[in-house]
Amino acid sequence: MGEKNKLLDYYRTMLLIRFFEEKVEDLFRRGAIKGTSHPATGQEACAVGACAALGKKDYVTSTHRGHGHMIARGGDPSKIMAELFGKESGYSRGRGGSQLMADFQLGFLGSNGITGGGLPLATGVALSAKLRHTRRVVACFFGDGASNQGTFHESLNMASLWKLPVIYICENNLYAMSTNIKNSMAVKNVAERAAAYAMEGVRVDGNDVLAVHDAVHMARVKAKKGDGPSLIECATYRLSGHSRGDPRKYRTAAEEKEWEAKEPIKHLRKLLLKKKYMTGKESTAIRKEARQIIAEAVKFSKRSKFPDESTLTEGLFA
Amino acid sequence: MREITYTEALREGLREEMELDASVFLLGEDIAGYGGAFGVTRGLIDKFGAERVINTPISEGSFVGAAVGASLVGSRPVVELMFMDFIALASDQLVNHAAKLHYVFGDQAKCPLVVRAVGGAGRCYGPTHSQSLEAWFVHTPGIKVVAPSTPADAKGLLKTAIRDNNPVLFMEHKLLYNERGPVPRIADPIPLGKARVVAKGEDLTIVAYSAMAMESEKAVIELHEHGLSAELIDLRSLCPMDIDSIVESVKKTGRLMVVEEGHRTAGVGAEVACRVFEEAYDYLDAPIRRVASVDVPISASPPLEQALLPSCEKIVTAALELIGTD
Ligand SMILES: Cc1ncc(C[n+]2csc(CCOP(=O)(O)OP(=O)(O)O)c2C)c(N)n1
Numbered sequence: 001m002g003e004k005n006k007l008l009d010y011y012r013t014m015l016l017i018r019f020f021e022e023k024v025e026d027l028f029r030r031g032a033i034k035g036t037s038h039p040a041t042g043q044e045a046c047a048v049g050a051c052a053a054l055g056k057k058d059y060v061t062s063t064h065r066g067h068g069h070m071i072a073r074g075g076d077p078s079k080i081m082a083e084l085f086g087k088e089s090g091y092s093r094g095r096g097g098s099q100l101m102a103d104f105q106l107g108f109l110g111s112n113g114i115t116g117g118g119l120p121l122a123t124g125v126a127l128s129a130k131l132r133h134t135r136r137v138v139a140c141f142f143g144d145g146a147s148n149q150g151t152f153h154e155s156l157n158m159a160s161l162w163k164l165p166v167i168y169i170c171e172n173n174l175y176a177m178s179t180n181i182k183n184s185m186a187v188k189n190v191a192e193r194a195a196a197y198a199m200e201g202v203r204v205d206g207n208d209v210l211a212v213h214d215a216v217h218m219a220r221v222k223a224k225k226g227d228g229p230s231l232i233e234c235a236t237y238r239l240s241g242h243s244r245g246d247p248r249k250y251r252t253a254a255e256e257k258e259w260e261a262k263e264p265i266k267h268l269r270k271l272l273l274k275k276k277y278m279t280g281k282e283s284t285a286i287r288k289e290a291r292q293i294i295a296e297a298v299k300f301s302k303r304s305k306f307p308d309e310s311t312l313t314e315g316l317f318a
Numbered sequence: 319m320r321e322i323t324y325t326e327a328l329r330e331g332l333r334e335e336m337e338l339d340a341s342v343f344l345l346g347e348d349i350a351g352y353g354g355a356f357g358v359t360r361g362l363i364d365k366f367g368a369e370r371v372i373n374t375p376i377s378e379g380s381f382v383g384a385a386v387g388a389s390l391v392g393s394r395p396v397v398e399l400m401f402m403d404f405i406a407l408a409s410d411q412l413v414n415h416a417a418k419l420h421y422v423f424g425d426q427a428k429c430p431l432v433v434r435a436v437g438g439a440g441r442c443y444g445p446t447h448s449q450s451l452e453a454w455f456v457h458t459p460g461i462k463v464v465a466p467s468t469p470a471d472a473k474g475l476l477k478t479a480i481r482d483n484n485p486v487l488f489m490e491h492k493l494l495y496n497e498r499g500p501v502p503r504i505a506d507p508i509p510l511g512k513a514r515v516v517a518k519g520e521d522l523t524i525v526a527y528s529a530m531a532m533e534s535e536k537a538v539i540e541l542h543e544h545g546l547s548a549e550l551i552d553l554r555s556l557c558p559m560d561i562d563s564i565v566e567s568v569k570k571t572g573r574l575m576v577v578e579e580g581h582r583t584a585g586v587g588a589e590v591a592c593r594v595f596e597e598a599y600d601y602l603d604a605p606i607r608r609v610a611s612v613d614v615p616i617s618a619s620p621p622l623e624q625a626l627l628p629s630c631e632k633i634v635t636a637a638l639e640l641i642g643t644d
């Protein structure tokens with residue numbers, strides 16, 4: 001794929017994530033769906049840039065804020081949406097909800113409701129990939145908050161010790177719920193933590209899809225060579241609340257404004273226009289198309305059935 | 319008497335104990351400015367400052383462990399676990415440390431520690447944000463387990479738990495936070511290990527706790543319409559457990575049903591049933607019934623979640639069946 005098509009592809013996927021999350025927030029407000037959800041609004045470049053750098057056979061593990069990762073990996077927005085509706089046609093037949101979906105055919109091994117819970121899993125997937133000589137790489141998404149869990153530190157140590165093919169991708173959006181990183185981490189940046197495990201740690205602009213892509217690409221080349229894991233910190237910001245109903249009182253309007261100006265989709269749109277890869281008209285068409293996909297996803301979900309009670313005890317064991 | 323919510327009652331309990339005893343401090347995720355995910359600690363930071371209302375990183379294993387350590391040397395930490403499900407991450411520090419130290423080290427080691435954990439389902443939060451894991455800890459000698467169902471109990475039991483010289487797992491139910499009830503302004507601590515008879519009855523004994531005590535109360539009213547009088551006992555604390563009150567009631571009614579939100583197998587109901595069997599076998603006129611969650615993870619999907627949880631309707635049905643068995 002040429003650069004133009006690649007960038008247009010990123011743009012499409014980022015818009016798809018944005019509109020998906022906006023629609024979900026709207027559905028919650030209207031009481032159409034229950035439970036909770038954590039929107040990835042504003043963090044689209046991390047998911048899209050990272051997944052674009054992966055191979056078809058690579059693996060991905062995700063977090064509670066996982067809709068974007070899944071869409072970026074090629075997941076079906078209709079099945080994600082149906083899962084949020086609790087419908088049988090959802091990725092987890094309605095059982096998992098927003099925080100527990102997987103598509104193993106895409107190598108997407110699951111979003112995860114336990115902060116830091118995905119890190120050991122990703123490490124083990126990499127261990128198995130290595131033992132089985134598959135040359136597959138694992139991309140492990142997690143947040144700044146998760147990097148305070150023991151699982152983060154223990155996983156990085158083992159992965160480095162055993163030279164595992166895993167890329168730890170931290171989306172540092174400055175907050176874990178209401179807690180600013182200044183009040184939760186003794187170091188300034190997550191990337192610094194790699195040094196404790198003799199691992200390379202880099203920090204990139206997480207709102208620049210190309211910067212994320214390039215960093216993950218390089219880490220992947222290294223992992224495939226057998227040179228072990230990397231830690232990539234993507235500096236980003238969630239434009240929404242932590243989850244539904246978060247009044248965001250712990251953030252200042254000035255800070256939000258500053259980050260809105262840096263938000264990733266605007267950034268990419270400017271680039272596409274400047275490079276004349278896209279006209280204003282084409283941009284509008286792309287947006288329209290993305291909105292249509294989301295509207296379809298909602299229609300599909302509403303049309304779908306709830307799981308039948310008789311299925312309740314199915315599948316506890318394999 | 320004035321009525322306040324379960325949340326307000328808990329907050330009052332915390333505030334009063336913090337005023338009374340400078341060694342009490344709070345530890346947990348987003349409990350300071352944000353006031354906790356469910357708002358229980360809201361405003362306490364303004365009164366007590368950041369030294370006594372401490373926001374932690376997301377490090378359950380170590381901040382619960384740190385609370386155990388602090389409790390060994392003169393502090394009385396009250397830890398909040400945003401969701402009870404996360405107690406799995408902290409269970410080593412509770413099970414292998416807090417629960418054992420006094421027994422092994424003797425009187426030199428005390429762990430006056432409270433872990434407030436938000437349990438329960440009913441809000442479609444899915445498999446990892448809906449569990450009731452109290453039975454794990456009832457099974458662990460050395461930890462007390464408390465699960466209040468009303469605002470008055472929430473306040474009174476929390477005060478006692480904070481004053482207790484042992485680790486206490488204090489289970490709060492997310493569906494109870496907005497429930498209102500009478501709470502005395504000057505509330506005495508409520509002793510642990512003393513059940514509460516919620517309703518007097520003759521035909522059967524229903525034992526429940528936490529949100530299921532509330533659900534059972536509704537069931538008792540419905541059973542009345544069927545001409546049945548059920549005695550409802552709210553356990554309040556699962557360890558120590560007030561078996562005497564249950565046995566006394568069963569001697570009168572001859573029938574026992576235990577209602578819990580935890581999974582059925584090896585749950586609290588199994589323990590209650592067996593104890594009654596051991597101590598009041600001769601008085602039982604019918605097999606003991608358990609109403610509990612189906613043994614599968616808790617689905618996010620509304621109909622599946624409802625299908626697996628106990629409910630007023632299921633309690634009533636089970637009670638009618640139970641009465642029909644003799
Ligand atoms: C073990 C555990 N502790 C706490 C939570 C509650 N929780 C869910 S997301 C979250 C914040 C996570 O922060 P971060 O890792 O930075 O990810 P972000 O939400 O910013 O994407 C918290 C505290 C949880 N789900 N699991």
Ligand SMILES: [Mg+2]
Pocket residue numbers: 143144145171172173174175176177
């Ligand atoms: Mg974060």
